[in-house]
Amino acid sequence: xxxxxxxxxxxxxxxxxxxxxxxxxxxxxxxxxxxxxxxxxxxxxxxxxxxxxxxxxxxxxxxxxxxxxxxxxxxxxxxxxxxxxxxxxxxxxxxxxxxxxxxxxxxxxxxxxxxxxxxxxxxxxxxxxxxxxxxxxxxxxxxxxxxxxxxxxxxxxxxxxxxxxxxxxxxxxxxxxxxxxxxxxxxxxxxxxxxxxxxxxxxxxxxxxxxxxxxxxxxxxxxxxxxxxxxxxxxxxxxxxxxxxxxxxxxxxxxxxxxxxxxxxxxxxxxxxxxxx
Ligand code: AMP
Numbered sequence: 001x002x003x004x005x006x007x008x009x010x011x012x013x014x015x016x017x018x019x020x021x022x023x024x025x026x027x028x029x030x031x032x033x034x035x036x037x038x039x040x041x042x043x044x045x046x047x048x049x050x051x052x053x054x055x056x057x058x059x060x061x062x063x064x065x066x067x068x069x070x071x072x073x074x075x076x077x078x079x080x081x082x083x084x085x086x087x088x089x090x091x092x093x094x095x096x097x098x099x100x101x102x103x104x105x106x107x108x109x110x111x112x113x114x115x116x117x118x119x120x121x122x123x124x125x126x127x128x129x130x131x132x133x134x135x136x137x138x139x140x141x142x143x144x145x146x147x148x149x150x151x152x153x154x155x156x157x158x159x160x161x162x163x164x165x166x167x168x169x170x171x172x173x174x175x176x177x178x179x180x181x182x183x184x185x186x187x188x189x190x191x192x193x194x195x196x197x198x199x200x201x202x203x204x205x206x207x208x209x210x211x212x213x214x215x216x217x218x219x220x221x222x223x224x225x226x227x228x229x230x231x232x233x234x235x236x237x238x239x240x241x242x243x244x245x246x247x248x249x250x251x252x253x254x255x256x257x258x259x260x261x262x263x264x265x266x267x268x269x270x271x272x273x274x275x276x277x
Pocket of ligand 1: 033133184
């Protein structure tokens with residue numbers, strides 16, 4: 001852990017998860033998660049701190065970091081989903097595309113509609129953005145997460161250095177390299193590999209970033225160019241699950257606790273253009 005080692009006298013032998021959470025007036029501003037080798041922790045923490053201090057959702061008055069070590073044998077290898085870019089005229093058309101994709105992935109129409117409405121209205125109490133994701137029954141649309149403000153947080157996932165370099169090069173040549181896409185692809189890889197997970201829906205809570213996606217094991221990561229109005233602060237995620245016995249413990253354990261290091265990227269497939277001519 002570099003300088004932190006010197007301060008605390010701790011030796012982290014293998015990889016560690018690093019988490020940052022920023023809030024203002026008790027409300028969520030931003031969060032970030034990485035899974036890193038010791039030598040990378042310090043520089044990654046500085047980047048997270050800069051992000052928390054300069055976030056477009058406002059300036060934080062409380063920033064919390066946590067670091068937790070993982071032994072090599074606990075870390076699972078992962079694969080990124082293929083990416084398809086869906087171009088839409090506006091957020092209303094984007095939501096129609098999202099609804100259709102969710103149904104294609106096996107989510108019931110009513111469950112997809114409920115999730116879109118919850119995210120539109122702000123899924124946390126008081127119409128705010130949640131800190132994590134809703135867990136939604138893929139058949140009934142019922143919300144299953146215990147805490148509607150926190151939800152469930154996908155955590156402890158990252159790309160190997162090689163996978164990150166290949167991904168950046170592939171995204172650059174496709175014309176849309178940005179940190180939102182890299183982070184969201186990494187998170188979606190973990191989510192769609194979870195037991196009992198049918199699909200994921202996401203749009204950002206960053207008022208300047210209007211794109212979002214639907215991801216699933218059957219068609220990968222479907223980026224949608226617009227899913228909300230410019231300036232809108234409400235965003236969020238919905239993880240759709242289907243379980244025979246409503247036992248969510250295995251799914252939540254995978255999402256929040258199992259460390260996943262992605263060493264293989266997917267393909268960037270030809271885009272789909274839904275815009276009117
Ligand atoms: P972002 O894509 O970072 O703008 O996050 C959009 C929304 O997704 C946030 O408002 C949270 O509700 C949710 N979210 C962010 N990070 C996570 C995570 N690690 N796991 C689950 N949900 C998340």
